[in-house]
Amino acid sequence: MENESRGTLYPARLPTLHRLAAPAEISxxxxxxxxxxxxxxxxxxxxxxxxPFAACNLVVDPGFVGFSGPPTQRSFRDLEGRGWAVGALLRPAAVPYFxxxxxxxxxxxxxxxxxxLRVAVTAAMTADRDGETYRGEAVSAFSAWIVENIGAPTPSGSIGNAMADLIDTDPSITRVEHIADRLSMSVRTVQRLAERYFGLPPLTLIRRRRLQEAAELLRTEPGTSVAAIASELGYADHAHLANEFRDALGFTASRYRRSNPGGRGF
Incomplete structure (x- = not known):
């Protein structure tokens, strides 16, 4: 499983959080x-x-099933009392179903x-079993619902998935033209795919991935300068990273680093 704290601005504040891989049949x-x-x-x-990741989510909690559209900015949730949720971070190919x-x-x-779906996931999460078992059963119930209701990705949806994978795993992708070149399609086609499967412009997808990585490095590598992080992530200069960080999160990269002393949060 990928780094569980990516996208989380203050991991030390988290409740117990588990990320579980999607079964092969719904990957x-x-x-x-x-x-x-x-x-x-x-x-x-x-x-x-x-x-947040630039993706839609389907979320189940004890009294609600919710579909969350693509996020454009920093978000937060205030937790009180005792509770749980089971969310599926959707791949682009799943989005047109919703x-x-x-x-x-x-x-x-x-x-x-x-x-x-709510009944099946709730039954799993409230069963008198150990955590690994009931979480696994919740994922199995969720996955079975997806298989029954959504089916396999369409060919076009699979291209949307390929675009998401390319943006998320290749740090050399810093411009929309790079996506078009790698997928052997026009910039306009890339834009249409982003509209249909992400609901966000392709440049926004690139920026989100780079900002998540920048936040991760600021938090976990306190000895690395902001300028060095900007260079590593392909920004033109320190100012470009600083401006994008401030615009997206509402505070500066330096302030964020100070709020996570030693990479541990507060």
Whole structure:
């Protein structure tokens, strides 16, 4: 499984969080499942701040199934009491099942009518078993619902997945033209794919990945200068990283680093 803290701005504040790989039969539809569990002392609130992945999510909690559209900015959730959630980070190929134009549901979460999914996942998460077992059963129940309701990725959806993989794993991808060249298609086709399967411009997808990586390096490598991080991630200069970081998160890279002393958060 990939680095579990990527996209999480303050990992030390997290409740228990598990990322579980999607079973092979749905790997073209779900990137992974994420399962937070929390038990916050009475009168306390735990704020979880994220620079989310540029993807949609389907989330189940005890009373709700929600579809979350593509995020454009830093987000947070305040946790209280005791609870859990089981979320599926959706691959681009899965998105058209839920929404025709994902750009119209940016930064929103709406109830999704899937009572059978909620019942099955809740039964697994509340079973009297050890954590590894009940989380695995929750993922199995979630996966079975996806197989039954969504089916296999379409050929076009698979191209959307390939674009996502390219952006997310190749640090040399810093411009939309790079995507077009690697996938042997026009820039306009790349833009249309991004509109249909992501709901975000392709340049936004590139920027999100680089900003997540920048935040990770700022937190975990306190001895590396911001200028060196900018160079490593392919920014033209230190100022470009600083400006994008501030615009997306609302504070400077230096302030973020100070708020995570020693890479451990506060």
């Amino acid at each position: 073209g539809l779900v990137r992974w499942f994420w399962i937070p569990e929390w038990d916050i002392a009475p009168g306390r609130v735990s704020r979880q701040e994220l620079l 929404v025709a134009r994902p750009s119209e549901v940016r930064d929103t979460t709406a109830e999704f009518n899937a009572p059978d």
